[in-house]
Amino acid sequence: xxxxxxxxxxxxxxxxxxxxxxxxxxxxxxxxxxxxxxxxxxxxxxxxxxxxxxxxxxxxxxxxxxxxxxxxxxxxxxxxxxxxxxxxxxxxxxxxxxxxxxxxxxxxxxxxxxxxx
Amino acid sequence: xxxxxxxxxxxxxxxxxxxxxxxxxxxxxxxxxxxxxxxxxxxxxxxxxxxxxxxxxxxxxxxxxxxxxxxxxxxxxxxxxxxxxxxxxxxxxxxxxxxxxxxxxxxxxxxxxxxxxxx
Numbered sequence: 001x002x003x004x005x006x007x008x009x010x011x012x013x014x015x016x017x018x019x020x021x022x023x024x025x026x027x028x029x030x031x032x033x034x035x036x037x038x039x040x041x042x043x044x045x046x047x048x049x050x051x052x053x054x055x056x057x058x059x060x061x062x063x064x065x066x067x068x069x070x071x072x073x074x075x076x077x078x079x080x081x082x083x084x085x086x087x088x089x090x091x092x093x094x095x096x097x098x099x100x101x102x103x104x105x106x107x108x109x110x111x112x113x114x115x116x117x
Numbered sequence: 118x119x120x121x122x123x124x125x126x127x128x129x130x131x132x133x134x135x136x137x138x139x140x141x142x143x144x145x146x147x148x149x150x151x152x153x154x155x156x157x158x159x160x161x162x163x164x165x166x167x168x169x170x171x172x173x174x175x176x177x178x179x180x181x182x183x184x185x186x187x188x189x190x191x192x193x194x195x196x197x198x199x200x201x202x203x204x205x206x207x208x209x210x211x212x213x214x215x216x217x218x219x220x221x222x223x224x225x226x227x228x229x230x231x232x233x234x235x236x
Contacts, residue, residue: 002164033222042121042208042226043162056222082211088160092224105152106224108162 002026004093004109007022012080012115021076023091031096032074033106037088049074050096078114086116107115120144121209121227129233130199137184138194138230140209149213151192152224153183156206165207168192200235206231 003026025032031050035043045058049068053073063079072093078085092106122141130136142151153165166185168176175185184193196203209227 041226045223048222058223088163104168105163105164109160
């Protein structure tokens with residue numbers, strides 16, 4: 001177990017609604033990344049938060065937004081849900097090496113499975 | 118262009134035998150890291166092994182080793198002495214040292230390989 005937790009485990013919403021997913025990072029980690037994994041695909045990077053600021057974003061529209069709190073936990077918010085938003089949402093925490101670096105290993109939580117009807 | 122390519126959608130191996138899962142990558146960044154993750158049916162991504170682009174030796178972690186061939190841009194995962202519990206989806210991923218712009222921090226994943234271990 002990584003120590004990264006996510007809630008809720010499963011969620012069912014209808015098109016047009018808004019959803020908030022939550023993630024608690026592993027102790028000692030100050031960086032949280034969010035990924036979307038559609039069925040049968042590899043995860044796609046949504047964004048990353050480092051010390052409460054967004055410092056990287058993938059090709060996702062602005063209706064995907066996030067927050068990181070002083071205790072380094074994080075939220076992913078999705079507005080105006082679409083059917084294609086149905087996916088497993090994974091949160092990963094890491095130490096966030098200052099100045100970048102390719103060695104920052106990300107440890108994942110169990111995911112939240114979102115179904116949009 | 119695909120940055121991470123896993124050409125084997127599915128692999129089968131007999132228990133206690135070794136298996137190699139293929140991964141090729143594409144980057145112009147001289148500093149990058151390569152990762153392998155295991156994803157059981159429960160969904161959680163489990164970190165297995167890491168190889169840095171400047172590492173001289175191939176990474177090893179218990180029964181996992183990474184066959185890193187930099188010139189060929191390949192980073193194959195070798196699992197020795199397969200166990201029934203190794204049955205899962207396996208993902209190769211890359212993080213570039215300085216992706217720049219707005220994609221900093223990004224792990225790029227391949228499509229995955231489903232490994233089935235037979236008793």
